[in-house]
Amino acid sequence: MFGQMMQQPLLISSLIVHAERHHGDREIVSRRVEGDIHRTTYKEVASRSRRMAKALAALGVKPGDRVATLAWNGYRHMELYFAVSGSGAVLHTVNPRLHPDQITYIADHAEDQVLFFDMTFLPLIQAIAGRTKTIRHFVAMTDRAHLPADAKVPGLLCYEDLVDAQDDRYDWPSFDENTASSLCYTSGTTGNPKGVLYSHRSTMLHTMSAALPDGLDCSAADVVLPVVPMFHVNAWGIVYVGPMTGAKLVFPGAGLDGKSLYELFEAEGVTLSAGVPTVWQGLLGYVEANGLKFSTMRRSAIGGSACPPAMIRKFLNDYGVQVIHAWGMTEMSPIGTAASFKAKHAAMGQEDRFAVMATQGRAVFGVDMKIVGEDGRDLPWDGEASGDLLVRGPWIISSYFKNEGGDPLKDGWFPTGDVAKINADGYMIITDRSKDVIKSGGEWIGSIDLENIAMAHPAVAMAACIAARHPKWDERPLLVVVKKPGAEVTREELIAFYDGKIAKWWTPDDVVFVDAIPLGATGKMQKIKLREQFKEHQLPSA
């Protein structure tokens, strides 16, 4: 027997309809690549999204067609989020930090029909325009005045021309909520990037869960600045959470340096932000160096890679900002866990509370997780046992686009590739990526713990811990360190720094200093490159 309630599909267009109707005058502020600060409202973004939806139809874009973007966080990119997905096409957000060869591969694999780009990326477009197979139109996300006379892209279109050519009388179509809405490629460590194809349903459920008090805790009173890019897992859903809640959105465009971000935080009264640890390092560095404070910011969601505990402390102790340590991945839309407190933590001392905040957090409602041993059997949630982390839920991948790589699931669970432990309260701690685990004498050593300790040393700007070959133990930890400008520290001092902080046998056998650690397109350390670089490294203990 079925219930007798209204049947309404969960569609992304409902978000912008809701925002226009209930939060029409709420601001959307963008730092444009044109150089200025641009101000608009949900009402205006809704209207222009409808005009762009009509423009897409006029360009021959049909439901299911992929429409690509190479763009920073900004209001035009936001309009495309609703124009493309809302009209039934698939928004393919492309990471502009990828190599042109990879972008060409991805655009061809996705069979993109139209590609929208910020002017920053014109050289990139010039490099790929003659090479992609399916793109019929390239659209510069600017107005006619900012378009060079000869952009050297055949048949180039202008965003504002497309919008100007349409009126906003357009009704968002209704269709099956399982329809594909957006596509994001994730670069595996081996093989070609694989596409994750989100649906309207998965996106809408993720959005509702993400905004909950124990997630991002986002309300109409908030001013949210997503540092995390819209080309990477939909800025962790913030482009959808904004219109759902009526929060003001502030888009930083290309200005991701500490100074640009800080000025925008203060000028716009940002209360909530989200980004990867490396970006926050730049921001905190600027704020520290100039003796500044945050006037309005109260919460900062940090994920993408583990947030060093030292950064969590600094945010709270020095600036009164609560870090929401979160974990997820492209295959998870992306939010899986968030380190929100439980009631029992209220009475704890600050050190114990920091220990909770340093975990990756507990599952947001909708996500289920488990850890398993090498035999595939469930491991206990005791904070000790460490194993492969698997997840499931309505916004987690079931298979990659075009079924690349075959069936990724194990008995209905998605293997994250992370190694983790979970404590009795359900807080999860990533101890490693399964491919980064250091296996010493048959026992696992978690590289992330070792990196966090090194990062707490005042002279260390960045640290990676990788496995180095050892004749007796198979592998032993090697610490790769970038020093802070002007700071000095020796190998011996760093090794001594581990004393009492970790089991003796986990202490790195050696330290090497480098000028830079290679970062991937989403800002994560590429340890695979370090392992390649140091594969012949002779440990003094060997």
Add this chain to the structure above:
Amino acid sequence: MFGQMMQQPLLISSLIVHAERHHGDREIVSRRVEGDIHRTTYKEVASRSRRMAKALAALGVKPGDRVATLAWNGYRHMELYFAVSGSGAVLHTVNPRLHPDQITYIADHAEDQVLFFDMTFLPLIQAIAGRTKTIRHFVAMTDRAHLPADAKVPGLLCYEDLVDAQDDRYDWPSFDENTASSLCYTSGTTGNPKGVLYSHRSTMLHTMSAALPDGLDCSAADVVLPVVPMFHVNAWGIVYVGPMTGAKLVFPGAGLDGKSLYELFEAEGVTLSAGVPTVWQGLLGYVEANGLKFSTMRRSAIGGSACPPAMIRKFLNDYGVQVIHAWGMTEMSPIGTAASFKAKHAAMGQEDRFAVMATQGRAVFGVDMKIVGEDGRDLPWDGEASGDLLVRGPWIISSYFKNEGGDPLKDGWFPTGDVAKINADGYMIITDRSKDVIKSGGEWIGSIDLENIAMAHPAVAMAACIAARHPKWDERPLLVVVKKPGAEVTREELIAFYDGKIAKWWTPDDVVFVDAIPLGATGKMQKIKLREQFKEHQLPSA
């Protein structure tokens, strides 16, 4: 083209599974009808729900069968919420304040197979046991020790016996999320009660939206005491919001007087509560009379009928409790709007903020609303135009159980029977029930405004404003007043009290004093009875 994300139906059982896994040790506290305070946990409630699901199957309850409850808010009732709906049957919560004839009608109409009841209601069960047509088992929600030797109910079963007979090895079944989950009858003013049949999908989406920061704002740190009964629209969803968020739940049982409630609030550290204005009057009366304060309560959701502005002020000014004024109805699962602030209100003075809190609020995400004139055309959201309020959304009724009353919708919208205005910020103000509207000389007078003013008079305990016949104006307002014990006020004083507070022609033409205003089963004033009582009333102005 479909997305490639996991397909998982939205099922009510997932809530208790999540709570057991992530909040297993969180407490559920109940004041039992047995007289004591009972303490359990989500883990234990989850285990006992599974045992009860097996017991139901053993009693022959099949998917789709209706299982009724006549019970207060308590942990056993909560277990039935999950045991019944989770196993695929339909939980039919019956309002015990209805007349035995109505309960018999409802049980027969629903074709209930089993009826669970709290011992308080044994006399009621004795009155209906021989009369209902389909109920095969009556189950007393107590243990064997509290069961009288001869309960005078043939074949009576005992709740704890059923639980004790089963182990908890049970996997919740998976099925279509549109499957019916629960059933709640709403007593119209004419005709027989009609059933609203919720689905797992509608319930789950409602639960997620209800917990959002601009709704109930419920997190794992909260301690929630639902005063609103579980027999009435699922305690506004709190029985589901609790396990979703990991909030501690405190159930008041039959103790709804001011003293019992206050003691439970303080003993259990309640931070959030929800109920109808009449219950809060009792609580505030007790707190005031005894010079008490609330130590932990910070938010109180008030709905069911309009909250008098004087009560909103008293809660905040005298006790530091923020009222979340909310509106909804059985046909809406029930939450439609909540009067959460927007960012723009932060800078306002307290009087302007009170004006926002006194509205019924803005639509929670998922609910769309509109007001229409007598010609059915949309009215503007200008805070002035007043018309019939219509709603739609995935947790709003499409038709009544067994299609009683035919198709209730108008062009896909559900007519609420309320008359409202909506301001430019989307805040809705109920001015009347459409059947309670006073039509004076062709113009509408909102009875609720007139009642709110009367309620602000220190001598008035309760006030209803109804239409009285008038030879010239057709109808004019008649104020019906219950005085506070020991307080005195005259007809002339009350009429003068309206001076300057409202348009002159809205002032009631007459005042009558009564000992009591009849209340319906959910605590709402039954103005239809008052209209009947005063249908021959001679207005002095006539």
